[in-house]
């Protein structure tokens with residue numbers, strides 16, 4: 153059987169503000185995971201429109217498309233195209249799960265929630281010609297999933313081909329997050345077996361890994377065993393964690409010993425009322441500065457995530473946040489304009505309050521204001537957001553943030569990482585165009601190398617007191 157799996161480009165990928173490097177980081181792991189359930193003799197083509205031109209002149213038996221909110225309209229066009237050609241079209245992903253009625257007319261079958269159980273069920277039905285219109289995820293486990301079909305991934309097109317996911321979901325319930333909608337009706341946080349995760353890591357070539365899990369430290373027992381197992385594997389890795397997990401026990405030190413060199417942290421806001429309104433309970437009352445100090449002391453760089461436009465935000469929020477991030481030496485920041493994604497509690501609340509401005513999903517990209525703001529005007533929010541990015545990534549602020557570290561190597565790493573990420577666009581574009589992006593991996597690995605200093609994570613974990 154001929155199967156085509158497509159990750160359509162987000163609409164923004166066609167916009168003049170699009171940063172090609174941002175979408176050339178990670179391969180479409182979700183689709184490669186589903187491909188693993190297909191028969192060995194199936195002929196599978198996996199295409200990622202962010203990094204390659206789509207060939208739409210073929211006529212596969214089965215077309216599978218992964219749908220996010222900002223690629224939804226593009227997806228529907230592709231789906232209609234392939235349906236007309238007689239292919240059987242399957243749509244799944246976050247947006248389909250949130251708005252099944254919208255996706256349904258464009259598909260032969262739609263998939264709600266994670267695919268590990270319902271996708272193989274569909275494949276069986278497809279063989280017998282008895283497919284259903286809707287496949288909902290019922291059982292939730294990734295304990296015995298087959299190895300991801302990484303052979304289908306065009307590794308050279310990505311900066312970080314070794315992305316990996318060893319869990320699904322997250323134990324928390326933030327109002328603006330897709331997570332609850334996607335996992336509704338079943339378990340919403342579960343992990344692989346530790347031995348299977350370690351085997352998957354072992355299969356990956358090179359040194360660098362990027363864990364795309366929503367919360368790598370979310371299950372302490374699992375994460376602890378994973379990090380123990382990774383000791384001595386000579387890996388450097390990046391991943392995501394919440395503040396409370398960083399502050400709890402010694403898990404983060406174990407992560408550092410296993411090779412963690414940078415972490416994505418959802419600070420979201422410096423205002424407690426905003427945290428309460430967003431149900432971001434895990435951040436409330438937590439000492440952000442203490443968490444940052446701890447991460448820096450064990451040589452872990454920080455990518456902080458912030459949301460602007462929460463109801464308690466005023467016009468000073470942008471400067472306040474940037475200043476705080478610079479003073480606290482965050483290496484990179486991801487700023488977002490609050491975006492009420494359909495299916496989330498935030499969307500429901502705003503809809504009830506009549507605050508949703510439109511349903512043009514193309515603009516639900518966290519760069520546009522799509523709801524009626526509260527303390528800030530729409531313009532103040534948009535301008536402030538743009539200014540925050542510009543200011544945080546100015547050379548002077550990159551330098552100022554770098555020099556907050558008390559270790560020269562950390563300063564250099566910080567400066568190189570932040571500057572390299574935001575200030576060399578033409579170089580990134582050249583590497584992408586020439587298909588040589590992957591050649592930058594050794595440089596990334598060098599920047600993520602270990603900082604040797606007196607107070608290393610190994611020492612922090614030592615049961616013996618240091619002898620001066």
Ligand code: SF4
Pocket residue numbers: 321322323324325326329330331366367394418
């Ligand atoms: S902690 Fe992150 S992944 Fe988990 S619910 Fe909140 S925003 Fe979503």
